[in-house]
Amino acid sequence: MSLPDTLIGAPLRLFDSLTRGLRDFAPIDPAMVRLYSCGPTVYNFAHLGNLRAYVFTDTLRRTLNWKGYAVNHVINITDVGHLTSDADAGADKMEAAAASTGRSIWDIAAFYTTAFKSDLSALGIREPTVWSVATQHVQDMIAFARAIEARGATYELDSGLYFDTSTVPDYGRLAGARPDDTVGRIAEVEGKRNPADFAVWRRSPADEQRQMEWLSPWGPGAPGWHLECSVMSMKYLGEQFDIHTGGIDHREIHHCNEIAQNQAFTGSGHSGANFWMHNNFLVDRSGKMSKSRGGFTTLASLVTRGVPALAYRMLCLTAHYRGELEFSPEAIAAALTRLKRIAIAVERLKGQTEPAAWRRVLAEAGDSRGASLAYQRGIIEDGLSAKALAVLTEFDAAMANDLGTPAALPLLEAAIADKKIPADERLRLVGSMDLVLGLDLIAGDRRALSVRPEGATLDDDAVEALIAERQAVRAARDFAASDALRDRLDAAGIEIMDGDPLRWEWRPQLGE
Numbered sequence: 001m002s003l004p005d006t007l008i009g010a011p012l013r014l015f016d017s018l019t020r021g022l023r024d025f026a027p028i029d030p031a032m033v034r035l036y037s038c039g040p041t042v043y044n045f046a047h048l049g050n051l052r053a054y055v056f057t058d059t060l061r062r063t064l065n066w067k068g069y070a071v072n073h074v075i076n077i078t079d080v081g082h083l084t085s086d087a088d089a090g091a092d093k094m095e096a097a098a099a100s101t102g103r104s105i106w107d108i109a110a111f112y113t114t115a116f117k118s119d120l121s122a123l124g125i126r127e128p129t130v131w132s133v134a135t136q137h138v139q140d141m142i143a144f145a146r147a148i149e150a151r152g153a154t155y156e157l158d159s160g161l162y163f164d165t166s167t168v169p170d171y172g173r174l175a176g177a178r179p180d181d182t183v184g185r186i187a188e189v190e191g192k193r194n195p196a197d198f199a200v201w202r203r204s205p206a207d208e209q210r211q212m213e214w215l216s217p218w219g220p221g222a223p224g225w226h227l228e229c230s231v232m233s234m235k236y237l238g239e240q241f242d243i244h245t246g247g248i249d250h251r252e253i254h255h256c257n258e259i260a261q262n263q264a265f266t267g268s269g270h271s272g273a274n275f276w277m278h279n280n281f282l283v284d285r286s287g288k289m290s291k292s293r294g295g296f297t298t299l300a301s302l303v304t305r306g307v308p309a310l311a312y313r314m315l316c317l318t319a320h321y322r323g324e325l326e327f328s329p330e331a332i333a334a335a336l337t338r339l340k341r342i343a344i345a346v347e348r349l350k351g352q353t354e355p356a357a358w359r360r361v362l363a364e365a366g367d368s369r370g371a372s373l374a375y376q377r378g379i380i381e382d383g384l385s386a387k388a389l390a391v392l393t394e395f396d397a398a399m400a401n402d403l404g405t406p407a408a409l410p411l412l413e414a415a416i417a418d419k420k421i422p423a424d425e426r427l428r429l430v431g432s433m434d435l436v437l438g439l440d441l442i443a444g445d446r447r448a449l450s451v452r453p454e455g456a457t458l459d460d461d462a463v464e465a466l467i468a469e470r471q472a473v474r475a476a477r478d479f480a481a482s483d484a485l486r487d488r489l490d491a492a493g494i495e496i497m498d499g500d501p502l503r504w505e506w507r508p509q510l511g512e
């Protein structure tokens with residue numbers, strides 16, 4: 001048996017927002033890729049747009065693992081500091097949520113953190129190595145802020161400690177901004193030296209106590225949002241790590257500010273990360289999906305309409321992460337159909353082969369939390385013919401090309417359908433590719449893709465009874481009665497699939 005311990009394959013090329021181009025990826029420490037992803041602000045449920053950011057990060061992480069790299073992945077939980085406006089104005093999103101619901105911030109944070117983690121799990125997104133919670137790192141943030149203050153990178157105003165963006169080289173390079181560019185910035189805070197200067201520490205107003213505040217050399221208050229990510233990325237991953245990810249909105253301000261702080265802290269021109277990667281937006285007809293805009297679509301709202309979570313993962317994979325992706329009922333329905341077709345074909349392959357030991361590897365791979373998957377891949381791919389291996393080579397090249405999931409999916413579909421490759425080998429190919437795609441194609445079953453919409457009027461037993469009745473009248477050649485039953489089932493949102501082992505399934509209720 002061949003058990004490779006390194007499996008790099010096609011050189012991985014990733015788009016770096018700082019240089020605005022594709023670059024070959026090479027880890028700083030070959031033994032461990034260090035990856036930081038800006039996490040959710042836990043004041044509400046994540047919307048599908050937020051979740052796109054984590055499907056992207058997970059695809060990156062899985063691709064790195066698939067190629068043989070071990071990954072130390074940190075995702076933060078922002079439970080303090082993120083304001084309703086990027087221009088350092090407005091309330092803390094957490095404080096505002098607490099004020100409008102009458103619940104404590106801590107309750108809100110705990111509730112939405114749990115909801116977020118369960119969304120990730122439903123989407124097959126692997127847990128990071130470390131979840132770093134902002135409020136658990138405030139002392140680290142104060143120490144960091146003191147250090148950059150000592151280096152002369154900050155100044156104090158009544159409202160707190162501010163970062164002087166003129167003290168670092170190339171401020172705003174990530175955003176592609178010119179030095180005098182003040183796009184998106186309004187000097188709403190009186191006394192700022194430069195419009196782009198931002199709060200490192202927000203002092204509580206004298207007449208107001210915030211629910212979340214800490215003592216600091218600049219008075220009681222709370223850390224700025226940008227400070228969190230500089231501090232937690234550095235704490236867990238070092239002053240220079242491999243990849244920092246976030247949504248494209250972070251490219252303009254949040255990440256520029258993180259970079260400025262990192263440069264002030266280390267005294268070097270280095271941004272902190274070797275690659276800055278950003279996913280583009282999920283949009284709907286009226287623009288960027290956002291919590292702030294209201295009326296947003298959550299993963300749970302899809303599931304209650306009868307759409308399994310993995311259909312949304314599939315939708316994300318159909319688009320390149322750097323392109324906008326439009327969410328619509330038609331688009332999610334098409335993604336679900338595509339996923340079902342694949343699952344049906346995989347089910348057939350499973351029926352043609354003996355359950356083999358390699359399948360266990362897939363379950364265990366999910367638990368290996370960032371460890372290299374080279375060993376597991378060796379087991380799954382053991383004994384593959386040259387033709388099957390050629391498919392993997394192509395798949396690897398598609399993914400190595402800046403995570404080309406839209407090109408990789410048709411390779412999966414073609415491999416499943418390729419009768420020249422024996423069924424067992426095709427199933428192994430699916431297993432290997434699914435380490436990257438995360439669609440739960442081997443352990444999961446096609447039945448799991450049929451979800452009862454909350455608005456359904458029948459339960460499973462009632463459906464089974466009607467179907468049995470229909471079979472009985474058909475056997476008696478009473479086709480009129482059979483058609484009437486079929487119409488009744490159809491009106492109740494059930495699709496009958498004569499000749500399909502599943503026999504029937506729920507139709508998603510995606511009407512507006």
Ligand SMILES: Nc1ncnc2c1ncn2[C@@H]1O[C@H](COP(=O)(O)OP(=O)(O)OP(=O)(O)O)[C@@H](O)[C@H]1O
Nearest residue numbers: 040041049050052053246247281282289290291292
């Ligand atoms: N419509 C979207 N499409 C893709 N990614 C998004 C979208 N909206 C936010 N993100 C990303 O989701 C991640 C989590 O963001 P966070 O929880 O802080 O959301 P937020 O900024 O409060 O949301 P909103 O902008 O909806 O108010 C970030 O990486 C952010 O860039």
Ligand SMILES: [Zn+2]
Nearest residue numbers: 038039229254
């Ligand atoms: Zn961040």
